[in-house]
Amino acid sequence: MILLSRYDYIIAGGGASGLSLLHHILQSPLRDKSILVVDKTRKEQNDRTWCFWEAGKNPFESIVYRQWQYVDFYSANFSKTLDLAPYAYKMIRGIDFYEYVQAQASQSDRVHFLQADVQAIEDTENGAVLRTDVGNFEADWVFSSIRADNEKAQAKGHHYLLQHFKGWVIRTPAPFFNPEQATLMDFRIAQNGDCRFMYVLPINERTALVEYTLFSADLLSEETYDQALMDYLRSFYQLDDYEIEHEEFGIIPMTDMPYPSAGGKFIVNIGTAGGITKPSTGYTFTRIQQDSQRMVQRLSKGESPQRHINRWQQRFKIYDSTLLNVMVHNFHPSSDVFTHLFRNNPPQRVFRFLDEQTNFWEEIQVANSVPKLPFVRGLTKALIK
Structure with a gap:
């Protein structure tokens, strides 16, 4: 692959927002534009799971790993099985998403991927320049999902909670779970002054993703997450005999700090860096799709992809x-x-x-x-x- 010095679009960050934008571009009249995707790591691991609710279908419906129409809600004094129709609660695995978009991109000789560390993004007279540790690249537009290192410090005067979670995909020796019904929120665990809950997403009768989620200012030790998961499975499922097939850990900001949607005249911040994450819930995946579609529609009309405020x-x-x-x-x-x-x-x-x-x-x-x-x-x- 021979890299160009200038592209139509550069996408800085190859995660959910960057690859979603790439997908929507490749499905549009812009598919022949030259595109460079830059990320410091290769997306080759199942490093995360995206879950979301929706009525109808999404652009990645073919890789939805599992979905549930019925979910349980539990608290100390209330429990109910919720029928979500016409909604469904859906799961997409990170590895399936990465491979799906990368396979699409491989069909085009106009899309290039570069593993590099982004050092700066700056406006030029007729576009923007992306500076990396392996060279500089110019584009008409740069879309960046890279967040500031001192993000929390910038939130002065605003709330900055963390949604942090540790999940296990467990497998039992015999059929145990009902794959048609998930647990969306279980608040019966100790709250310790925070917002803490478990959710359980059965993949089949013997396999489920069990996740411990907290909304709080500080992270816990790794042992504390693990102990909470073990205690939950033992106390509420009477389950001690299982194998942990996969672990995942994530941190999502929950903040009313205003993220700048524009990093410059020709620089658009996307994903969490662009304020797309819902501050009160941390949900992002569906909102990324909506934002990506909007930007591609505007670009297809020859308009600026920058966001406009709806008062x-x-x-x-x-x-x-x-x-x-x-x-x-x-x-x-x-x-x-x-x-x-x-x-x-x-x-x-x-x-x-x-x-x-x-x-x-x-x-x-x-x-x-x-x-x-x-x-x-x-x-x-x-x-x-």
Whole structure:
């Protein structure tokens, strides 16, 4: 492969947002554009799992590993099996996603991949330049998913929680799980002043992904995550005999800090670096697809891919900040907030609300379903911030 000195597009970061954008470009009239994808590591490992809900199909439907229409919700004083239809809760494995997009890209001699460390991205008079440890490359547009090293320090005056999780794919010696039904949230574990829950996604009768998820300011020791998973399987499933086939660990920022959507006139920040992650939930994958489609549509029309602010849609940022205030300041136990949310609303309304697709009347219904005083306090802080 002979690298060019200038490309139509450069994608800095070959993870979910970068490869999603590449996929959407290759499925569009822009498929003949020259594209360089730069990442410091090769995407050859099953290093993560993306889970999301949706009604209908997504651009990666053919590689959805498993999906569930029925999910269980548990808390100390409430439990229910939720029928999500027309939604389904879906799982895509990282390795399947990487291989799928890379296979598409291999069909084009206009797409190049480079393993390199990105050192800087700067505007030029008629585009942008990407500086790496192996050379510099110019493009009409650079799309970057690279986040700042001092991101938390930049969040001064804003909330910055972490969603961190440790997951095991376990296999039992005999059939044990119901592959048609998953556990979306189980709050019956010790909360310790945080928001902590387990979820269980059965892959087949003998295999499941069991994950321990926390919303908190600080990470735990590796042993603490492992002990929590072992205790959960023993206490709630009476399960001690299993093999751990795969482990995964992840950290997602949950912050109302405004991420700059533009890194420059010809530089577009994408994924979490572009503020695409939902601050109150950490969900990102579906939002990445929507953002990628929007950018490709604008590029196809000869327009700038930079985002434009929808003032009315900004109300959801206030809702996100409100919930973060409730969690950060411990105005009310998070487990009870989610219990009220799923006990007093159909899951479809909850999903529409979290997808920012509700109307104002539905949002009032959601607000009325949770404890009033804690959220009034949280809203007040969000408005005067």
